[in-house]
Amino acid sequence: MGQIIISGILLGGIYAIVSYGLTLIFGVIRVINFAHGSLLMVGMFMAYYLSKGMNLNIYLMMLIVVPLMFILGVLIQKYLLSKVINEPDMQLFVTFGLLLLFENVMLAVTKGEFFSLDMNMGTIPIGSLVLDWGRLINLVAAIVLAILLLLFLNHTKIGWAIRAVSQNRYAAGIIGLRVERLYILAFGLGSACIGIAAVLLTPIYTIFPHVGFNFVIVSFAVVILGGLGSIPGALAGGMIIGLLESLSGYLIAPELNQIVWYLLFLLVLFFRPAGLFGIAGSEEGGVK
Amino acid sequence: MSQSNSIQTANSKLSKNKIYAVAGLFILCIVPLLLSQEQYYLDIVFQAFLFAALASSWNIIGGFGGQHSFGHAIFFGIGAYTTAILFMNYQISPWISIWIGMLISLFVAFIIALPTFRLRGAFFSIATLIINQLVLVLVLYYKEITNGSQGILLPYEPSFKNMIFENRMAFVYIAFSFMLITIFVSYIVLKNKLGYQLQAVRENQDASRILGVNPFWVKMNGLFISVALTSMGGSIYAMYIRFVDPYLILSVAEIGAMFVLITMIGGMGTLSGPIIGAILMMPIDILLRGSLGGVRPGLNIVVFSLLLIIVALFFKEGIVGTVKNKLEQRKTKLLGEYSVETDKTRNEVNPNAESS
Amino acid sequence: MLKVHDVSKSFGGLLVIDSFSMEVQPNQIVGIIGPNGAGKTTLFNIITGYLSPDRGTVTLDNHNITKKKPEKINRYGIARTFQLVKPFANMTVLENVMIGAFSHTSKTAEARRIAQEYVELVGLQNKANEKAGKLSLPERKQIELARALATEPKYLFLDEVFSGLNPTEIEEIIKLIHSIKELKKISFVVIEHNVRVISGISDKVYVLHHGVVIAEGTPEEVLTNQEVVAAYLGG
Numbered sequence: 001m002g003q004i005i006i007s008g009i010l011l012g013g014i015y016a017i018v019s020y021g022l023t024l025i026f027g028v029i030r031v032i033n034f035a036h037g038s039l040l041m042v043g044m045f046m047a048y049y050l051s052k053g054m055n056l057n058i059y060l061m062m063l064i065v066v067p068l069m070f071i072l073g074v075l076i077q078k079y080l081l082s083k084v085i086n087e088p089d090m091q092l093f094v095t096f097g098l099l100l101l102f103e104n105v106m107l108a109v110t111k112g113e114f115f116s117l118d119m120n121m122g123t124i125p126i127g128s129l130v131l132d133w134g135r136l137i138n139l140v141a142a143i144v145l146a147i148l149l150l151l152f153l154n155h156t157k158i159g160w161a162i163r164a165v166s167q168n169r170y171a172a173g174i175i176g177l178r179v180e181r182l183y184i185l186a187f188g189l190g191s192a193c194i195g196i197a198a199v200l201l202t203p204i205y206t207i208f209p210h211v212g213f214n215f216v217i218v219s220f221a222v223v224i225l226g227g228l229g230s231i232p233g234a235l236a237g238g239m240i241i242g243l244l245e246s247l248s249g250y251l252i253a254p255e256l257n258q259i260v261w262y263l264l265f266l267l268v269l270f271f272r273p274a275g276l277f278g279i280a281g282s283e284e285g286g287v288k
Numbered sequence: 289m290s291q292s293n294s295i296q297t298a299n300s301k302l303s304k305n306k307i308y309a310v311a312g313l314f315i316l317c318i319v320p321l322l323l324s325q326e327q328y329y330l331d332i333v334f335q336a337f338l339f340a341a342l343a344s345s346w347n348i349i350g351g352f353g354g355q356h357s358f359g360h361a362i363f364f365g366i367g368a369y370t371t372a373i374l375f376m377n378y379q380i381s382p383w384i385s386i387w388i389g390m391l392i393s394l395f396v397a398f399i400i401a402l403p404t405f406r407l408r409g410a411f412f413s414i415a416t417l418i419i420n421q422l423v424l425v426l427v428l429y430y431k432e433i434t435n436g437s438q439g440i441l442l443p444y445e446p447s448f449k450n451m452i453f454e455n456r457m458a459f460v461y462i463a464f465s466f467m468l469i470t471i472f473v474s475y476i477v478l479k480n481k482l483g484y485q486l487q488a489v490r491e492n493q494d495a496s497r498i499l500g501v502n503p504f505w506v507k508m509n510g511l512f513i514s515v516a517l518t519s520m521g522g523s524i525y526a527m528y529i530r531f532v533d534p535y536l537i538l539s540v541a542e543i544g545a546m547f548v549l550i551t552m553i554g555g556m557g558t559l560s561g562p563i564i565g566a567i568l569m570m571p572i573d574i575l576l577r578g579s580l581g582g583v584r585p586g587l588n589i590v591v592f593s594l595l596l597i598i599v600a601l602f603f604k605e606g607i608v609g610t611v612k613n614k615l616e617q618r619k620t621k622l623l624g625e626y627s628v629e630t631d632k633t634r635n636e637v638n639p640n641a642e643s644s
Numbered sequence: 645m646l647k648v649h650d651v652s653k654s655f656g657g658l659l660v661i662d663s664f665s666m667e668v669q670p671n672q673i674v675g676i677i678g679p680n681g682a683g684k685t686t687l688f689n690i691i692t693g694y695l696s697p698d699r700g701t702v703t704l705d706n707h708n709i710t711k712k713k714p715e716k717i718n719r720y721g722i723a724r725t726f727q728l729v730k731p732f733a734n735m736t737v738l739e740n741v742m743i744g745a746f747s748h749t750s751k752t753a754e755a756r757r758i759a760q761e762y763v764e765l766v767g768l769q770n771k772a773n774e775k776a777g778k779l780s781l782p783e784r785k786q787i788e789l790a791r792a793l794a795t796e797p798k799y800l801f802l803d804e805v806f807s808g809l810n811p812t813e814i815e816e817i818i819k820l821i822h823s824i825k826e827l828k829k830i831s832f833v834v835i836e837h838n839v840r841v842i843s844g845i846s847d848k849v850y851v852l853h854h855g856v857v858i859a860e861g862t863p864e865e866v867l868t869n870q871e872v873v874a875a876y877l878g879g
Contacts, residue, residue: 032410083601092356092410093552093600100541100593107586209586217421220414255429262422269415270403481746481755488743491732497714498692498724499795500747557734 004250005243006129012242013139014204017197018215019222019234020145025190027229028166029183031081031091035098037216039191042102043069043198044207048115051202058117058203059137066195073191077184085183099216106209115207138200145196146235153231162186166229221265241265309560313468316567320460330456334528336570337463338521339550343562344470345517346547351557352474352483353510354490359400359416361544362423363393363515365537367522372440372532373433375450382451386523393519397511405507408493417540424538434534442530451527459528466524467563470517474559477513486510487557518547541589549592553599555608564607569595645669646691646722646799646831651700653686660686662855663700668799671825673832675846675863677839679875682852684835685727688801691833692724693717704799718747721798725788725805727835733777737768740776740787744794762790765827766820782813789817793824802834806841818845839876843867851875 022036033039046068047061076098084090121133153159165172165182173179205211222241226233241261249257316337323329342364349355370389374380380388404415427434434440446452453459477483485506488496493503526532536542554565569592576588603610646668653661660683668674676684689695691702693714701710704720712720723744732740741759742752749755763772766786771779776787785805792800802821806814821832822845836842842849843863851859851872859869866872 032414034410080597080601087604088409089354089356090600090604092413093548094597096358096545096548097593097596097600100545100589101597103541104586104589104593108584108590112585217418220418253429256425259422259425262418262425266403266415266418266422269411270406480752481750484739484743484746484752484755487735487739488732491734492730494694495726495730495732496743497694498718498722499744499791500715500718501743502713502715 002129004246006131008243008246009239010132010135010139010242011246012239013135013142014201014238015218015222015242016235016238017138017142017145017200018194019219019226019238020149020231021190021193021197022219023223023226023229023231023234024149024193025187026223028162028186028190029077029081031095031187033190034092034095034216035076035102036194036219037212037214038099038102039069039072039194039212040198040201040215041106041207041209041212042072043195044202044205044211045106045110045115046195047199047202048117048207051117058119058199061202062196062199065199066192069195069198070188070192073194074184074188076191077187081187082180082183099212103209103212110209112209116205117203119203121203132204134200134203138204141196141200142235142238145193146231149193149231158185217262221261224265225268312560313471317464320457320464324457327456330460332571332574334456334460334463335574336567337460337467338525338528339546339570340563340566341463341467341470342518342521343547343550343554343566344467344474344559345514345521347551347556347558347562348474348477348517349486349507349510349514350548351551351561352478352490353486353507354557355405355507355511356413356548357416357511358413358540358544358548359420359423360515360518360547361538361540362400362420363397363518364522364525364543365423365427365534366393366396367519367524368526368532368537369427369434369440369522370519371523371526372442375442375527376440381449382523382527383449386520389519389523390516393515394512397515398508401508401511405504417544420538420540420544424534427534427538437534439531439533439535442526442532444530451524452530459524462524466521469520471559471563473513473517477510478559482506482509490557549596551606553592553595553606555606555610558606558608561606561608568607645705646833647701647703648687648691649701649703651687651690651697651702653683653690653695653697660855661690661697664852664855664857665700666850666857666860668831668833670798670831671829672847673821673825673834673845675842675849676833676835676852677837677842677849678852679837681854683855684852685803687852688724688803688833688835691717692722692801718795718797721796722801723792723795723797723799724801725785725792725803727803727807729781729784729788731776731779731784731787731791733775735776736773737776737779737787737790738763738772741790741794744791747795759790759794762794765793765824766790781808782817785809785817786820789820793828796828797830799831799833802832804835804837806836806838814841821845839867 018040021039022033025031025033025036043065046065047058050056050064051058051061080094080098081091084094123133124131124136153163161172161177162182162185164175165177165179165186169179172182218241222234222237225240226235226237241264244261244264245257248260252260320330320333323333346357346360350357367386367389370392371382371385374385374388375382400416400419404412404419407415428436430436442452444452446454451462477486485496485501488499488501489503489506496503522537526537550565550569551562552565553569554563555561572591573588576591599606605613648664648666651661651664652659664687666674676687678684686695690697693709693712693716696711701708703709704722707720709717709720709722732743735743738756738759741762742755744762745755745758749758760769760772763769766789768783768786768790771783776784779787789802789805805817809817818841821834824830825832834842834846843866846863849859849861849863849866850857851866851869853875858871858875859866
């Protein structure tokens, strides 16, 4: 049982870290980014190929992958989404189109092969429990990243401007903030967060073009559970879903381990769209 | 121009469109005869007709009603599984099980819509997408009924009762008839109260309510018609390929998203959009799968997703809407009429408006 | 007769409407004025079913319509327009108005006939087949008016129907309201913050300030009320 809880928390760390980008982008731009999971997949392939090609430690790849993902995000917002800023239907089709595009370009490139980084970082035993190094590093990173994002949003000038824009686009425009630029920055930052997650997940997961699809559903669940736009909410939501998956896989049936949080997610979506930790009506809120 | 005049022009325009539509359908009807010797081309024609019909069905709730479901593969799957299971286990003719599948689809649609119709825009789309995945997990889990990930293989026993034919041509005309049915149903919906009210809900759900529109039931009725037809398509498809593969039949990317892609590229919310979209896209789809797909899987969807993004950014009304606009622009230019610039500046939303 | 009795509503502890009561007689024009944030639109949202009040009742000819849904309330003979105009942008003017007509008929031809009548009444017959989204602001306000009228209401609520219009356009809408009142014998409840406009058309005026009625009566009575002058000029 202790092992189940430990692995649930470690899984929660993974689900949390893949969700920061989504919640940041939604909180600021109000775009539901269907391409989220496929961006994660692109980041994972980047990390994989670069680390193989340069024969360097995977975690060092963060120095390259994160800026690249930032640029990719900037390009998406600047050249695609900014053209349909007031048209939610078209945003839906553009981000869904990107999801299909990224997945199938990678499918065409890899011909559907599976890749995994053959590095065994081993485990650490604590008493009778076993912790996987890769997942432990990820958990620590998830917590640190949440703290850094909160510090950035609450204690820097740019973070303050992003929060202002996320609260009220019109008012922010009136007081002289450059809304369009801040949107581009926010999408870039969100994508950079996805880049961080991608590098951390590369040693843990098998990489293939559709790997992002499950993550996009998980991160939607996490973000809606934790409250749209809330960083601490994403951390908590990730933990809850990780624990639920781990426990229900153990208590019900391994094939049905995802059913419980699918259902939980749907329940939350229907009855408290602001999330468990959000205030009612905060789907109109902003980043916190 | 007096009012009665302007209404009359609208009517004559309509009858002209009708003539074009009938002529177009007639041409489509004879195309398979010309290709009758080539089984490969008949496959393309069958899929084009089938997906034209399926996209038309999706268009009733997705296009007219603006509820962009990403979970319509569920109803395609219900049709396919119902027909296959009843055929294998109870030797029930597909001609009968088609209707049973439709009834089950209506029931499932009601259960799904009850909570999801509270959601708007992309949230509705996410919910339907997740329910699609949920259904896939359940189908894989309940092996006793569905045969799990193995899927269901149907034996080749040609007979009219079994809806299995030696000649593909029969299927082509079943798909063609199915397409005619969906066009007819869409037309009836569009010209009646339900069609108008679906569009009102799409355009502005809140404003429609004080005009006596009950958005929940309007959407529900649109969904019922849409899923019943989708289920019918699933049944036909199952008998055509005689293999119900859960990963294909219930796939968001291969099935559910295709309905959305075809409709969006062809022209959402129009009668002819889904048909034109499918007739243009399905041959490309199959050609890319056949000649290149073996070498580079996914290339067909690469092309379509690029098209989708381009359409969403630059041609929001799809092929049909864009062509129509261009023709109208040319007509007004020929008549020497220039539309008066509307007062755009006053369209701005007032941010300080009383929000309470 | 439409009766609003002792209605209150608060949002997150802030009292937006404080025991508001009002009576609207058949074939009467009632004005509601008040500065921004006085709670006028909230009041409309409560009467037309978009919000439910914390307390109080709304009755129409002895039917209790409190907390009923907008689509139900419309059946009792109430319609409204919106402050931020909400025409169905991708539908034609005629189709917009047909949606209103469909509230009491199921036949398309009948709905079209009714809609044509109201499109003509508001003077948009030349634009009947144009997309509503392409029209100017005054025209879109006319669509909203025609659409609401096509439901054949007994009480029509107009939320800031004059805002954003120039004096000539305002004059035309006023004329239109008067002629509809004569023709269809319906009552209007009109929100406006321009005192001059409202006193020109109303039989009776309510002045709302921070959710409280500070004066009611004929336009003349209200305009000479000290409290009203203070609320408007003093802040």
